[in-house]
Amino acid sequence: MGHLLPYIAIPVPGQISEGNESHRLTPTSIKVPSKSALLVENNESLLNLLRRNLLDMGYTVRTAPDVKEALRLYRDFAPTFNVILINYCIPECSALDERIDYSSPQTKGIELAKSIRGMDPSQGIILLALDFQSVGDVPPRPPELMNVPLVVDISRPQLRIVLEKIEVVRAVKALTPAEQLRLKRFAMFRVRGLGRAAGTRDWEDLLQEALYRTLIGAADIKNGRHWNKKVDLVKHLVETMKSIASSWKRQFTGHEANTYLVSELQTHDAEGEEYSPVDNLASGQPLTDEGLIEAEEENRMLATLRDNPVATAVLLGWMNGLRKNEILAKYGLDEKRYAAAVRRMRLKLLGSGGGDHES
Amino acid sequence: MRAKKSSSEPLERVMNQLSETVLGLSDEDILAEAGAAGRDPQLEAAQVGRVLERPLQGLENVNLCLSNLGHSVNPSQWYCGPLAYHNTCVRCGLSVSLTIASAEIRGSAVDRACRAKGLRIRETGTFS
Numbered sequence: 469m470g471h472l473l474p475y476i477a478i479p480v481p482g483q484i485s486e487g488n489e490s491h492r493l494t495p496t497s498i499k500v501p502s503k504s505a506l507l508v509e510n511n512e513s514l515l516n517l518l519r520r521n522l523l524d525m526g527y528t529v530r531t532a533p534d535v536k537e538a539l540r541l542y543r544d545f546a547p548t549f550n551v552i553l554i555n556y557c558i559p560e561c562s563a564l565d566e567r568i569d570y571s572s573p574q575t576k577g578i579e580l581a582k583s584i585r586g587m588d589p590s591q592g593i594i595l596l597a598l599d600f601q602s603v604g605d606v607p608p609r610p611p612e613l614m615n616v617p618l619v620v621d622i623s624r625p626q627l628r629i630v631l632e633k634i635e636v637v638r639a640v641k642a643l644t645p646a647e648q649l650r651l652k653r654f655a656m657f658r659v660r661g662l663g664r665a666a667g668t669r670d671w672e673d674l675l676q677e678a679l680y681r682t683l684i685g686a687a688d689i690k691n692g693r694h695w696n697k698k699v700d701l702v703k704h705l706v707e708t709m710k711s712i713a714s715s716w717k718r719q720f721t722g723h724e725a726n727t728y729l730v731s732e733l734q735t736h737d738a739e740g741e742e743y744s745p746v747d748n749l750a751s752g753q754p755l756t757d758e759g760l761i762e763a764e765e766e767n768r769m770l771a772t773l774r775d776n777p778v779a780t781a782v783l784l785g786w787m788n789g790l791r792k793n794e795i796l797a798k799y800g801l802d803e804k805r806y807a808a809a810v811r812r813m814r815l816k817l818l819g820s821g822g823g824d825h826e827s
Numbered sequence: 828m829r830a831k832k833s834s835s836e837p838l839e840r841v842m843n844q845l846s847e848t849v850l851g852l853s854d855e856d857i858l859a860e861a862g863a864a865g866r867d868p869q870l871e872a873a874q875v876g877r878v879l880e881r882p883l884q885g886l887e888n889v890n891l892c893l894s895n896l897g898h899s900v901n902p903s904q905w906y907c908g909p910l911a912y913h914n915t916c917v918r919c920g921l922s923v924s925l926t927i928a929s930a931e932i933r934g935s936a937v938d939r940a941c942r943a944k945g946l947r948i949r950e951t952g953t954f955s
Contacts, residue, residue, distance in 0.1 A: 608899060614890035618901065640879050645872030646854035649861055652875045653849040661842025669928070672878045677927050679882045684905040684912050684925075706850065765838050786844045787837035810848050815864050817845065 503527045503635075506545070506552040508538040508580065510559055514598055518553065521627055527551075534559045535580045542584060551592040551634050553619075554581050556606065557599045581613055590641065592634035594619055594627075632695060636682050639701040647702050651675055654706055656818060658713045663762065665720035678708040772816045779809040779816070885930035889914075892932055893923060897941030916941055 505527040509515040519529045530545065532538035535558055542552070556577040581593050595613070597606040597620045609616060617630040643651075655671035662669075681693040682704065693708045695701065766787065773779040778801060785795035796806060849857070861868040893900060898916040900923065905912045911924040911933075921936035 606899075608894065608897070611891055611894050614894045615887045618899075620901070637883060640883065643876070643879070644854065645868055646857050648872040648875035648879070649857050649868060650849055650852070652871070652878075653857070654846045657842045657846035657849065661839040661846070663838055673928055675875075675878055676882050679879055680885075680912065680927050681907070683882055683886065684907065762838060769838075769841065783841060786841045789840060810845075811860065814845055814848065814860065817841075818864065 503550045504545075504548045505529050506538065506541055506549045507531045508533075508535075508552065508554045508558050508577070509596065510534060510555065510557075511599070514555075514596075518596075518627075522553075525628065525631065535576055538580055539583065542587075546588065546591075549591070550638065551594060551631060552581075552584060553594045553596055555596045555599065578607070578610065578613065581616060582610070585612065585616075590638075592638060593617075594630055594634070633683055635697070636679075636695060636701070640679065643701070650702060651705055653814070653818070655709055658709055662713060662717055662720075663765070665717045667716075667720075669716070674709050674712060675705070677712050678705045681708055681712070769817060773813065776809065776812055778805050779812045782806065782809045783813060881930055885925060888930070889923060889925055889932055893936055896936065896939070898923070898936050899941075900936075 503526055505522050507515060507518055507522065507529055509518060509531070510533045515531055515533075519531065522529045527550070530541055530549075532541050538552075538554070538558070542549070554577045558577045558580065577595060581595060584591050584593060593613075593616045595609070595616050595618050597618055600606050600620070606618065606620065609618070617633065619627060619630055652671060652675070655674045659666050659669060659671050659674050678693070682695050693704070693711070695704045769783060770780060773783055778799070781799040781801070782795055785798065790798065792806065795801065796803070801809075852860070858868040861871055890900070893916065897918070898921065899918055900914040901917050904917075905914050905925075907913075908924070910928065911926045913922060913924050913934075915922050916936050919936075919941045921934065921939060921941070923932060923934035923936040925932055
């Protein structure tokens with residue numbers, strides 16, 4: 469039987485060379501790992517290959533050949549596992565020399581995943597369906613495991629993508645209140661700076677799109693945003709928001725390199741049904757009173773700060789494109805007064821039409 | 828040719844500067860500023876948490892919705908369109924789209940049950 473989908477390569481266990489899979493944990497092969505994985509796989513060659521991939525990605529790896537051992541390790545080391553990789557066809561207990569019948573659906577891996585999720589709903593899990601001849605042969609996952617990624621290709625890119633998503637979810641859930649507020653403030657100011665180019669979008673749209681691109685886009689080289697773990701998630705999302713905001717502005721002003729025609733946006737999906745997202749875009753057509761609207765916004769900012777000459781000076785400096793040192797020199801300010809003025813600006817300007825709305 | 832300057836640039840410059848200053852604040856300062864602005868930092872942070880939860884929940888909803896209809900998508904195969912993300916059922920090939928702005932789920936895979944039972948997709952992509 470051939471592959472059902474040509475873009476998915478499914479290795480047959482017997483085809484994998486076992487000659488060079490003796491990867492050992494030597495001091496030189498460990499790169500100060502900070503992440504931990506439990507690999508539940510009974511095929512030794514696949515296990516070695518996966519273990520090597522995980523080690524290369526900076527994971528420490530514990531392995532279990534069956535459900536029983538996996539549950540024992542999970543109970544002993546559970547809080548430390550960033551991710552648990554489970555083979556669909558794992559036997560209940562390898563000591564029984566259980567034979568796998570590929571003609572009927574194997575669900576031991578599913579049962580193990582359900583057990584672990586029952587103990588910790590937030591535990592990152594990946595299901596490995598490497599034993600199946602085609603993706604169409606993989607038994608359906610139950611609804612409660614539909615958010616568990618399924619890996620049908622042992623190649624490192626797919627594994628990396630799936631692991632990256634799990635790490636993103638963990639990092640999002642671990643954000644502190646201060647980090648969450650920092651992201652919100654950043655998004656609010658960025659969206660407000662877009663003016664009419666933001667259309668009906670607000671800070672929530674900007675932040676959510678940044679997260680979508682990080683979660684989903686990991687597999688999409690063109691539009692996706694790979695999260696380099698050397699920078700923290702906040703910094704990554706900030707950079708992604710900058711990129712998205714710039715993209716929105718380019719779309720609005722018509723200078724987007726990949727400008728979409730209206731007819732291109734009104735596309736059809738694979739079954740010929742019309743999909744028309746154009747209504748969500750802001751119009752780039754100039755309004756007759758565009759200049760007035762922008763001038764009004766600038767006057768409103770100046771009026772908001774009129775009781776604070778230092779903040780007004782900093783505002784005027786920024787409006788004219790001056791850098792911090794130039795503003796300090798021009799208005800004879802010191803660092804302390806500049807910082808106080810900026811703080812006042814954040815408080816005042818955020819409250820005057822910052823686009824916030826409690827939900 | 829250089830693009831004509833937008834009249835919104837001064838506003839953009841100011842807001843971009845302000846957004847950058849947020850990044851330099853300490854955790855204590857950013858929480859204190861929220862309080863100074865008359866907001867409850869913890870409540871506001873929880874609101875951001877809910878906003879961030881939506882993309883996570885949106886993807887989960889897609890999976891649940893599709894599984895109810897017998898579909899199954901490969902989480903690694905989402906691709907990004909202009910305003911939505913797209914995927915296809917690995918069993919029957921029907922498509923699904925998730926709009927970014929509203930987390931709305933569209934596509935024929937949402938309207939129809941998976942029709943792959945007993946069918947096989949040949950390497951040419953046709954059904955038999």
